[in-house]
Amino acid sequence: MPWRFLLPVLAGIVLGCAVLDPLITHGLAWSNPSFGAAKVHRLFTELHPDEVAIIGSSRADGSYVPELIHPAAWNYGIEETGYDVTRMILGQELAKPKPGPVIINFDHTFFSPYQPSIAHFIPEVRQAAVAECFAQRLHWYNQVPTLRYFGVMDEYVKAFLSKYTSGTVRSKGGIFVNNAAPPGELAGMVQRRNATRHAWIPHPKEEQAWIDLLASTKRTLVVVVAPYHPAYLQTDTNPAAVQEYLGRMQALPHVHVIDLSAMPLPDSCFQNTTHVNWEGAVRFSKELRSRLNALGLLPIGQE
């Protein structure tokens, strides 16, 4: 009968999956605190009452050096994160009984449809907020131990190995590229950037929903625009639209907007026209800290 063959095989597979799943989750996915999966895990399962959360996209991940901003700051930036995911992450952060401010990195393309890798979120797929946010992209098998990681293992292995490679600096969730783009390469990027134009694309429904979310809390929210290379800002055909939306957020009493998008930085501070490197991140983080201190927005004390 087929069961004489199938049962031991199925039992072996089930057992294998049961053993492998925690190894993958703990040993790989959560092994590197600078990898998105570890950040999402920390966000959903840990409570650090004094923590100052920094959230946003890869520009948050690679621009904010937590140690230079506040002793209790933690960088939750995840690459390719846009409105949908940032909204989910901010919602989770605001649900925590924490008094401290939240720093939100705001990109000029914040409302564009970004799709972060599902790998960051699969370990927390049982969280209702994650399941809701990724309803379109999750499958039934993303609930099955080990099988849920099918096709995304590469990203975990890469994240695991990146702990042992040079070229980046890691600090409390943030990961920063050490080197600047070679001058010729950056010049090429600038040239390509200059050949294109971009502008704020209106997303009225999402824009209002974001304002509503910001308005739903009494916690201090600091919306920050991290530096762009001048070439990026010069090719924006409608900068007034960005300023107008920043103004809408600023109008909320507990929201503070700090626009450092045009912070003067030399080319040696950039890895490309939208992302700074370690040197740029250090300069930006120091400037941000002094602005936050001047506004009295940072709590006193350490985690």
Next chain:
Amino acid sequence: MLFNSFEFICIFFPLVTGLYFALPHRWRWLLLLVASCWFYMAFVPVYILILAFTILVDYFAGLWIEQSDGRKRKLLLTASIIANVGVLAFFKYFNFLNESIAEVVRGLGFHYGVPDLGIILPIGLSFHTFQSLSYTIEVYRRNHPAERRLGIFALYVMFYPQLVAGPIERPQALLPQFHARRRFNADDFQYGLTRMAFGFFKKVVVADRLAPYVDAVYADIPGSNGLTILVATVFFAVQIYCDFSGYSDIAIGAARVMGFRLMENFRRPYLSTSVSEFWSRWHISLSSWFRDYLYIPLGGNRVVKWRWYYNLFIVFLVSGLWHGANWTYVIWGGLHGTYLVAALVLRPATDRLGRALPGLLTRAFGLLSTFTLVTLAWVFFRATTAGDAILGLRKMVTMQGAWHVGNGHVATSMFHFFGCTAVIGLLLLSGKLPMDLRVRHPRTFVTTTVLLILLLGRNGGDFIYFQF
């Protein structure tokens, strides 16, 4: 429906297999026919009509051929061939011929106004057309009686495991199996699952991991350096083997679980020591089809020398064209034809050299030279245009460009490169398994393979040979 989809693995296959054994013999053909239609219609449903046309034409052609003699018999066979090849020519070659004629006419300075029809190639068309053709030819040759039951004949053309990418079966081998009463056989079941597991491993772990590297490089031949193209070409040689032989393993395994025996399609072809041996180990069902229905009717090797060479060359040219409507495939076929003719011409000299050298050295040389020749030909098979292929070959030979694998222009990180080499290493390790995959501990083998697939597999797409 793709074999490497959850719908197939978790729903279709267990359901069809379970029902097959649950139903009495007289209903099984119907179950398999409905399942095959469902399987095929998961791609482009309306194309089932093309299959229906082929089935009806060849079913009646078979019956009429059997009842006729002489000129009428030949005429009926010719009509069946024309109908089958006509469908193939229209759907597969119309645009290619049209574009080629347009280029020539425009090159001569004339206006050419026949538009491109924008036809989407029905999946697996060349496979089921050839399988259906082999039926009418075998009936014509009186090697097999005409099938009386339309449903069984339809199943012969449409049997889902081998419907879209073979193995291309012969009526003598497959049709009697649909009539035979069969009971559940534990050995078949176990062996079938073992073959399927190994097929999935080849496809999902090896071929799908190599594909992004190969695709990235071949999408940008002008921007890639010689070493990168060389690596990508070797990767492609492994990718296409694992993709296609993986499909064949799954097909053979899925059929075997129900007790059906399909012909072997691959026998470790890269271990061949000559191109001629390679073709007796690679896509065996197609090679033998061309041998039986084209090469031998042309006279095979029982003719004068030049005619023998001509026969060989023509067969491989047609084989190239069978693969795809593009000059790159024709050149690929032509190259293999040239290799074989050259091997025949040079045989006295190579035989003398073989006798003079130690056996191991001769074998190593044969293995390496065959792999090199076959891999060089793959450049034409994989490249989008003949121009790209020639540029790629030139860069490879001169090692043009920087001396590293991958560059900023193609998505080929070192991590990915090492991942590719690691899975090739795993594939080489699997060479320790018996060729017929009769492993000593099948339960452990299947369990381990499934877990390896879950850990190392990638979400790949279609099988390469679906497009043919």
